[in-house]
Amino acid sequence: MDLNTKAVHAGDRKKAPAQIPITTPIHTAASYRCDSVDELDRIFARQEEGYCYARYDNPTNAALEAQVTALENGHGALACASGMAALEIAMRAALVDRRRSILAADALYGATIGLLMNVLEPSGVSVRFADACSLEAMRAAAAETKPGCILVESISNPLLRVPELDKLAELAREIGAALIVDNTFATPLLERPLELGAAFSVHSLTKYLSGHGDVLGGIVVSGPEHYDSLRALSRAYGPVLGPFESYLAMRGIKTFPLRMERQCANACRVAARLAEHPKVERVYFTGDPAHPDAATIRRMFPAGLYGAMVSFEVRGAGRQEIFDFMNRLKMVVPATSLGDVHSMMLYPVMSSHREMSPKARERVGIRDSLVRLSVGIEAAEDIIGDLEQALA
Numbered sequence: 001m002d003l004n005t006k007a008v009h010a011g012d013r014k015k016a017p018a019q020i021p022i023t024t025p026i027h028t029a030a031s032y033r034c035d036s037v038d039e040l041d042r043i044f045a046r047q048e049e050g051y052c053y054a055r056y057d058n059p060t061n062a063a064l065e066a067q068v069t070a071l072e073n074g075h076g077a078l079a080c081a082s083g084m085a086a087l088e089i090a091m092r093a094a095l096v097d098r099r100r101s102i103l104a105a106d107a108l109y110g111a112t113i114g115l116l117m118n119v120l121e122p123s124g125v126s127v128r129f130a131d132a133c134s135l136e137a138m139r140a141a142a143a144e145t146k147p148g149c150i151l152v153e154s155i156s157n158p159l160l161r162v163p164e165l166d167k168l169a170e171l172a173r174e175i176g177a178a179l180i181v182d183n184t185f186a187t188p189l190l191e192r193p194l195e196l197g198a199a200f201s202v203h204s205l206t207k208y209l210s211g212h213g214d215v216l217g218g219i220v221v222s223g224p225e226h227y228d229s230l231r232a233l234s235r236a237y238g239p240v241l242g243p244f245e246s247y248l249a250m251r252g253i254k255t256f257p258l259r260m261e262r263q264c265a266n267a268c269r270v271a272a273r274l275a276e277h278p279k280v281e282r283v284y285f286t287g288d289p290a291h292p293d294a295a296t297i298r299r300m301f302p303a304g305l306y307g308a309m310v311s312f313e314v315r316g317a318g319r320q321e322i323f324d325f326m327n328r329l330k331m332v333v334p335a336t337s338l339g340d341v342h343s344m345m346l347y348p349v350m351s352s353h354r355e356m357s358p359k360a361r362e363r364v365g366i367r368d369s370l371v372r373l374s375v376g377i378e379a380a381e382d383i384i385g386d387l388e389q390a391l392a
């Protein structure tokens with residue numbers, strides 16, 4: 001089935017198991033009653049499929065998990081309370097039977113760097129960063145640190161670099177590491193990391209998949225090798241998504257391919273117009289033929305779909321000029337997050353890269369004049385019009 005069809009049908013209308021929830025759907029029931037205690041015993045032992053307790057699984061979550069598993073062509077999924085919880089449990093599952101060492105891309109979502117440095121490292125996991133778009137750099141760092149896990153993003157934030165996931169999967173396989181891809185920015189419409197050899201594909205459901213700015217959630221999709229570890233960890237510490245959020249996410253996902261296509265098309269038009277604007281110094285966009293990873297993008301993404309994030313530098317602008325520019329926006333929402341139906345703009349210096357010193361930011365190419373735009377589903381001309389009036 002095509003991804004568009006799966007988005008609408010996968011997960012729904014599965015024959016329900018016979019256990020009856022002790023309260024009523026949206027499946028908020030914490031526990032399930034079985035016909036006999038013998039049956040409950042078999043479910044506890046996982047000899048028989050079925051529900052017994054909401055930390056283990058729940059029909060609403062199971063439907064969402066089946067839906068996203070289908071989109072990613074995975075083996076199974078775990079819906080989590082946030083994208084960060086999803087990333088954390090994916091890394092723990094990857095390291096269950098591997099060296100407690102992670103090789104991570106040096107350009108990552110800000111909170112992910114925090115998770116690595118402030119949560120995983122203090123718990124005894126060693127962390128090394130390298131340039132995920134340089135296979136040589138990754139190979140050299142891997143040879144030194146012998147990681148059990150490699151963590152990258154399919155499109156990096158906010159400079160939108162695109163690593164070669166298939167080659168990184170090959171490297172991971174060679175050294176016995178598990179590759180985790182945060183696929184939030186590319187989405188399964190552009191790239192399906194498990195098909196390319198990754199062990200896990202992780203999403204912040206909060207972004208494109210749910211798409212309406214009304215859900216906080218995350219999901220880990222895995223291949224067969226790690227699925228049992230993932231569920232065992234989740235049973236043990238329960239970072240699971242609530243059923244109401246699961247329902248909202250599933251409803252959002254039915255239109256995700258349509259939204260994403262429109263957002264990608266809008267992003268192409270917005271990026272082209274910004275590139276011509278005299279007040280714009282530089283545009284970062286994955287559809288730009290001069291993008292540093294253009295060859296990878298041509299090879300990996302479907303024709304005409306480049307993602308819907310556009311970052312750009314406003315000529316000569318410092319912090320105050322960017323604040324003034326963002327305050328002049330009338331439709332584009334100046335707020336954190338991305339992937340929603342509405343266009344949103346974020347200032348990395350103020351948000352995701354706030355904790356970094358100006359010097360460190362300069363080193364990774366995040367200037368005071370840089371803003372990040374998540375292009376929505378509005379009419380492209382209205383988005384461009386708002387940006388132009390605010391730049392003027």
Ligand SMILES: *Cc1c(COP(=O)(O)O)cnc(C)c1O
Binds near residue numbers: 112157185205216218
């Ligand atoms: C938002 C985001 C996360 C974190 O997800 P939450 O749902 O906010 O916890 C992780 N990675 C990327 C790339 C994101 O955009």
